[in-house]
Structure formats: C-alpha cells, structure tokens
Amino acid sequence: MPWDIHILGTNAAVPLPDRHPSAQALNTPEGIFLIDCGEGTQDRLSQFGVKRSRINHIFISHLHGDHLFGLPGLITSYSLFGRKDPLYLFGPPGLRRYLDTIYEITGIHLRYQCQVTELDTNKHYKILETENLRVYTLPLDHRIPTTGYLFKEKVAKRKIDGDAIAHWQVPYHQIEKLKNGADWEREDGSIIENDLLTVPGRPPLSFAYCSDTRYSPKLIPWIRGVDLLYHETTFGENLKDEARKRGHSTSVEAALIAKKAGVKELLIGHFSTRYKDPSVLLHEAKTIFENTILAQEGQVIEIISQQD
Amino acid sequence: MPWDIHILGTNAAVPLPDRHPSAQALNTPEGIFLIDCGEGTQDRLSQFGVKRSRINHIFISHLHGDHLFGLPGLITSYSLFGRKDPLYLFGPPGLRRYLDTIYEITGIHLRYQCQVTELDTNKHYKILETENLRVYTLPLDHRIPTTGYLFKEKVAKRKIDGDAIAHWQVPYHQIEKLKNGADWEREDGSIIENDLLTVPGRPPLSFAYCSDTRYSPKLIPWIRGVDLLYHETTFGENLKDEARKRGHSTSVEAALIAKKAGVKELLIGHFSTRYKDPSVLLHEAKTIFENTILAQEGQVIEIISQQD
Numbered sequence: 001m002p003w004d005i006h007i008l009g010t011n012a013a014v015p016l017p018d019r020h021p022s023a024q025a026l027n028t029p030e031g032i033f034l035i036d037c038g039e040g041t042q043d044r045l046s047q048f049g050v051k052r053s054r055i056n057h058i059f060i061s062h063l064h065g066d067h068l069f070g071l072p073g074l075i076t077s078y079s080l081f082g083r084k085d086p087l088y089l090f091g092p093p094g095l096r097r098y099l100d101t102i103y104e105i106t107g108i109h110l111r112y113q114c115q116v117t118e119l120d121t122n123k124h125y126k127i128l129e130t131e132n133l134r135v136y137t138l139p140l141d142h143r144i145p146t147t148g149y150l151f152k153e154k155v156a157k158r159k160i161d162g163d164a165i166a167h168w169q170v171p172y173h174q175i176e177k178l179k180n181g182a183d184w185e186r187e188d189g190s191i192i193e194n195d196l197l198t199v200p201g202r203p204p205l206s207f208a209y210c211s212d213t214r215y216s217p218k219l220i221p222w223i224r225g226v227d228l229l230y231h232e233t234t235f236g237e238n239l240k241d242e243a244r245k246r247g248h249s250t251s252v253e254a255a256l257i258a259k260k261a262g263v264k265e266l267l268i269g270h271f272s273t274r275y276k277d278p279s280v281l282l283h284e285a286k287t288i289f290e291n292t293i294l295a296q297e298g299q300v301i302e303i304i305s306q307q308d
Numbered sequence: 309m310p311w312d313i314h315i316l317g318t319n320a321a322v323p324l325p326d327r328h329p330s331a332q333a334l335n336t337p338e339g340i341f342l343i344d345c346g347e348g349t350q351d352r353l354s355q356f357g358v359k360r361s362r363i364n365h366i367f368i369s370h371l372h373g374d375h376l377f378g379l380p381g382l383i384t385s386y387s388l389f390g391r392k393d394p395l396y397l398f399g400p401p402g403l404r405r406y407l408d409t410i411y412e413i414t415g416i417h418l419r420y421q422c423q424v425t426e427l428d429t430n431k432h433y434k435i436l437e438t439e440n441l442r443v444y445t446l447p448l449d450h451r452i453p454t455t456g457y458l459f460k461e462k463v464a465k466r467k468i469d470g471d472a473i474a475h476w477q478v479p480y481h482q483i484e485k486l487k488n489g490a491d492w493e494r495e496d497g498s499i500i501e502n503d504l505l506t507v508p509g510r511p512p513l514s515f516a517y518c519s520d521t522r523y524s525p526k527l528i529p530w531i532r533g534v535d536l537l538y539h540e541t542t543f544g545e546n547l548k549d550e551a552r553k554r555g556h557s558t559s560v561e562a563a564l565i566a567k568k569a570g571v572k573e574l575l576i577g578h579f580s581t582r583y584k585d586p587s588v589l590l591h592e593a594k595t596i597f598e599n600t601i602l603a604q605e606g607q608v609i610e611i612i613s614q615q616d
Contacts, residue, residue, distance in 0.1 A: 069377070098409065
C-alpha cells in the first residue's frame, strides 16, 4: 500500500481565509504521523476527513507559533473525547515546558499518556522505529532550533512468484510468511528457500519534511533519492536576501536542493502571505526541477515508490 | 448608535465543523471588545468581517483552553501585521505567565505593547472606564477561577429638541455640545440652559457575558435589567446534575437567571457537543423566559436600548 500526505496548512506565519499555518499528515498502513500543528489543525483534520484516532505520533519542527499553536487544542480534545492510547510527541527542547505550563494553567489532567521526546536539532539521528518504518531528524537552518523529519520505510515485503508457488504447491497459509522473507519448511522437513518462491518487492518508500530552513546543502546526502521531498518555499527568487535574513528559502533554492539530492518529486509550501497566488513560486521552481508540485489544502499526495 | 455582538464561537470544550470554541466581539462606536478567544478566533474574525484593527481590549473569562487557545495566535498575528496600538488584556491570574511562557518558548518579541491585567475573580468591581462605557467583573462559579464581564454605557447623549432649537435660533456648531449636556452661552453673555434645548437621551446600553458558570443567583443584582444577557447553557434540564458537577448551567437555569434579573433579552450558547441541534435548549429556556435567542456563529445581535 502506498503512503499519502494530507496537506492541512500551506501558509507562513499567519492564517489567511484559504491558507492556514503548517501541518501535514503522513498516512501509512501503520497509522498517521502528524507533522507540525499550526492553530486550527484539529479543524482541518475534521474538514478533510483525516482520522485523528489513527494519529499516535506528532512531530513538531520548531517552536514558532505557526507550527505549534494547534497542539494544545488537539491534545486537550483527545482527552475530552476519551482517548486511551498513548500519544508520542517529538520536537525541539522547550516543547515539554510549553505543554507543562499549559496543563498547569488550564488545570487539565490528560486521561491518556502523552509522552514528549525533546530532540537534538543539530544532529541527524534515528528517533523512532516502528514495525514498518524509521524516522530520522534533519537538522535545519532557521532562526531558532529547528529539525525536519525523514520517514523511511523498512525493506518492503517480497512479492510472491506465482509460477513457483504453483509448481511447489505451497499451501495458502504460508504466503504471508513468504512475503516477510521466511523460507518454507515442508512437512517432510525439507526447506525451500525464500528466493525460489518470491521476487524482491518494490523499493521502500521515503518522505522528507524540511520546514522552516534557509538554503542548506548539507541536507542533500541525507535526503538523497527520496520519493517525496517537502521543502519550504516562503519567498520567490527576487526576495533571496529577505529569505536568508528571515531563515527561509526561495523557490529556486528548494528546487536546487531537490535537484542536487535527486529526489523523485518536490512539494513546496509555507508561502509568504504576499503571494495571493503562489503558482509564481511553482513556475520558478520548475525552471530548476520540473517534477515540483504546489501544496494546496485538502490535497492528498500519494507516495508511490518507483523503480529506478 | 447601537452596540452589536458578533457571535464567533458557540460550542463547549471542543470544536465541531460548524461550531467553534467561545468568542464574542462587542462592537461599539468606540471600538471592539473581544470576549474570550478559543482556538481559531482569528479565523472567525476574518470569516465574519470583524475588523481586528478596532480591537484594543480582550477579556478572558477563565483559563480553560476553549476560551484561551486562540489568544497566542491572535497576539502574534497582530505583531506580524505591524500593529502599533497597545492591546489591553484582562483575565484571571495565570494569564500573564501563560503568555510570558509562550513568548519565551516561541522567541517572539511583540512590536506593540500588550498589557495584561490579572483580575480578582471573587469580586464585582470596575476594571475599565473609557469615554463612553465602563466594564465590571461578574464573579462566576465554575471549576477554576472564572469571571464574567458587564459592559455598561455611560449616560447616553441628550437629544436635540427641534422646536426649541428653532425658537432660540441656536447655531449649528453648538449642536454637538448640547448633546453632551452643555448650556448655550449666547454672544450677549446670556445663558440658555441645556434642558430648555434638549430632552433626555435613551437609557444607556448594557451587556452582560456569563460563561462558564453553575446556576448562580448572586449574579442577579449585578445584571438587573441589562439589555442583553449572554448566559452559558451547556446542558438541557435533564442533565442538571451533570451541569452542577462540571460547573455549568442548564437551559432552564440560564432562563431563571434572566427572568429573576428582569433582563431585556437572553442569549444562550456554549452548547455541549451532544446537542447536534441545540434548539432543544432554546425551547426549554423559552418555557421560562420567552425573549431568548440561540447563539449561532456569524450572527450579529443588535443591542438597542428600550425605554422601560
């Protein structure tokens, strides 16, 4: 099954009527991973039919309000709706104190476990491993400590070789084990090795989320070849100095990162309010990296692994 | 000119697709007074065309998230949009620490003065006096320190007596002074007293905001005869025990307060999520107090003083 990204917010700094602060939901068969949580993210989850009960992990890139101010409401609503499952939060140092102060001031006692892991935003390292994927930090260059996130599927399941299965008369209940790489031990004790019965599966899926950041070529080796790169594009190329000063990237800079890293597809977002129609940023990016798409709220982007 | 109330949020605790957390804007000729600020209030201000530049005072009833979590976003957006005018915030103790923690964690330095006044929620007292109105606290009975707010216009301007003006041949430039109660000093030094030229204006306007609270008859003397009483109605009468336990009121209790205080009109809101259609609460309230209206988002309610 593919992954998909639900775009919940595309604007920088402040909400507009049709563009909201940053939030994306990575939907996988294993659950939904929410990345950033600007004000009103819980409204957008409802609006776009993203099942909040499937979210067990939330990743905050940095502690600016447009990536953070929706978190207290979402966390509180979970408790009021009777959530029982633990919720795992990841973000820069300060996230725990922010939430602890809010719990104390509002007097709320969450009815579920909400565990905060504060990250070293200067290092690239693995912060989570589930059955099917691993999550790594991506050190970014913004005005305050900021980290992107890299989601990498583990080796994908092997595919059944139909002819071989028929030839060897493999029983049905063995199929799932074979997909997971097991050999087949027959009743007489003999072994049929896995690679006689299956072929390699598709390459594992990968998604990198990079917001907010200045142009940062040190990202390139970490995100090389990912299926989808989300990279912020707050400004157009004519505001390159402004971008640098404010810790952001231009359309061309995002596209350069995508090109140099050889990613499959680039998704741009986090548009400055000055762009009533951000497609100008798309056109600029496409001059460098053709396979670029513009984030739009409510949009769902499939991440499908392509054979190289 | 009348006052009017813009309804920005009507639901208790959590947002629904068509009902949001508490916020109301009292629009007066002198400016807009925002009362409570649930998550997404800045979105609703835009959606309903309430000019945020006219807001200089924000009143928070208590520090539960559904009345508070929109404040950091609104305050931050003001700064990003270049606000220069001071903003005056009022609310229970803890409000300052909540905001200071957020400023520190997010690293924002507001570009305008944002002054917090923490209130004694156990006392009824005057907290603000402007040219045309006074604002008082209304001690409420909730689970945490909570205060309502009472807005009272000062004596309204006097009305010009057209016949008298014609008779005395009062020059046009004197009219505004006369409305404000001044006598007319003629060129020959003689005085025509104000009450020979004007008649009393309409009674001053008043609005009381009471959310969240248990049934609390001690409110009655403070809100007697107000033009509009907003009183929370989280539950129907069959959930009276639940209301008491959770620090809320029923439809009938809100109506009893309105009736006993002899208010002109009752506005109910802060509906529990269980009421898909809260008109059941309206019907219950009307059995006690006929002149009740149901808060609906986007609605604008005129407060017009009526002669008794």
